[in-house]
């Protein structure tokens with residue numbers, strides 16, 4: 076089999092052209108598809124950021140965390156508290172006034188997003204440090220518990236987060252450019268990480284921690300590093316999400332376990348460990364969630380009116396998730412990336428088959 | 431060949447195991463093992479199934495902590511250290527049941543082992559404490575960021591790593607399969623790749639756990655030459671576990687024989703071959719006689 080390897084230069088040029096192409100597509104879309112779909116396209120990028128950061132831990136590093144929504148929530152709240160106008164803050168916090176200095180801060184979207192990422196990364200460090208002492212199922216349970224603790228702390232800290240009332244009137248800063256711009260940054264950073272010496276160490280650990288340790292890799296340190304980087308981008312995703320929703324609250328169905336479950340579905344569909352897979356999974360999920368709204372609204376089926384069943388879309392997602400886990404573990408991309416090399420190999424193989 | 435008892439060996443100890451003992455519940459898998467390896471030696475560790483050979487490897491490499499006893503490597507007490515630190519200090523191993531990173535390419539398998547070599551902070555700290563003039567005080571490099579940002583420094587390092595990886599792959603005759611998944615290799619080459627991967631950590635001491643297992647006589651023959659080559663080319667000391675007697679007798683300078691966790695014999699191959707206790711220990715197991 077004559078597998079040609081695509082050079083770095085060709086790769087770079089093709090990728091640049093592709094990114095510019097996507098940019099123009101987004102520009103065209105933002106002028107033609109209407110506000111509703113622009114919002115969905117923006118959401119796709121936000122989901123993608125959440126999914127990529129999640130797949131770094133659950134796929135590339137091979138440790139099964141269930142705490143992702145906790146870091147997204149930390150990012151969402153941090154950014155929202157930093158961008159909310161001061162009057163809005165005094166208005167919303169009527170059970171307990173917001174503590175200093177948050178009550179007198181109002182900053183731009185970009186610095187707030189960065190700080191949200193850093194705070195979420197720090198939260199990931201605090202959660203990861205003890206949790207990574209245990210492995211497998213215990214780790215999953217520990218992270219799940221920590222995410223729930225984060226949620227409960229948010230729910231009860233009235234003077235910081237406004238508790239169960241949540242935050243309202245968050246400025247709708249997140250537009251298609253912020254979201255897709257941050258997605259590009261996320262892909263570049265995590266992609267660069269995955270294909271560096273560190274990424275190789277992470278992938279090795281995901282296959283066999285004992286062998287990786289015997290090859291001199293400090294497994295704990297690398298897992299923690301991956302967890303913290305993931306936490307940073309989860310925080311960015313959370314910041315974008317908060318300014319897309321404009322209202323956030325600590326219910327389990329908004330920034331709790333449900334969100335972790337959604338992101339898990341995205342990365343499983345896309346293929347655990349694949350960045351491009353995570354993006355495809357996220358885009359698919361954003362679409363599917365729209366389509367599935369139909370099943371929750373009343374339908375007229377050959378003259379018979381079927382009432383809308385709330386929660387039906389969740390049921391369908393859960394079923395799809397189980398089916399994928401049973402019959403299609405690989406997902407769309409498996410562990411591979413949709414790289415030019417991948418496409419080339421794919422076509423070369425097709426052409427080879429015909430000979 | 432010189433009988434070991436007759437002459438004082440001036441070479442320095444690379445490895446010294448003293449009273450090494452490990453208990454799993456009621457079972458004493460290894461019982462007061464004493465042994466040493468001199469610089470540049472090629473030593474065999476043999477014994478019937480379940481004798482405790484692999485367990486000794488696991489204690490040397492830090493996978494198990496011994497119940498009693500010490501492991502001294504190049505004069506440093508490494509008992510109970512973490513596996514990755516021990517690897518950084520210069521002990522590398524292969525596994526009895528091949529443990530390659532099967533989803534990664536042949537080249538990547540070797541590169542993974544080089545990763546640690548570039549940032550062995552903890553090991554350098556230990557070495558510094560030990561021989562400050564030979565190992566200067568370690569300094570921390572923000573290597574992670576340069577890897578993500580792909581700084582020229584990092585790219586240079588990556589190039590170095592690749593060059594060395596190819597050199598190793600050439601040595602094991604696998605360079606033409608560099609971009610194949612490790613799992614796609616046949617059994618024999620997989621064992622060789624595991625040796626190349628271990629060498630990529632730049633060890634002083636190489637531990638091979640049944641390198642000839644599953645190989646046909648011709649492959650075993652080649653492997654014998656290969657192991658001797660490796661020792662010369664990479665100036666490593668080698669300790670190997672093997673069931674193939676012909677292989678062991680041919681290449682090892684000294685042999686330790688283990689049965690039920692205890693040493694029953696130690697000596698040059700001729701001594702071992704004629705040792706009554708060794709023959710007895712293996713008698714139950716006709717495949718070895």
Ligand SMILES: Nc1ncnc2c1ncn2[C@@H]1O[C@H](COP(=O)(O)OP(=O)(O)OP(=O)(O)O)[C@@H](O)[C@H]1O
Nearest residue numbers: 454457459477478479480481482483484485486526
């Ligand atoms: N983690 C463990 N827990 C309990 N018992 C163990 C453990 N590891 C090894 N043993 C036991 O210790 C004994 C020695 O095992 P070991 O694997 O060292 O044998 P070996 O000499 O390598 O044999 P083989 O030639 O079959 O590889 C065996 O009885 C084994 O069951």
Ligand SMILES: [Mg+2]
Nearest residue numbers: 483484485526
């Ligand atoms: Mg064994």
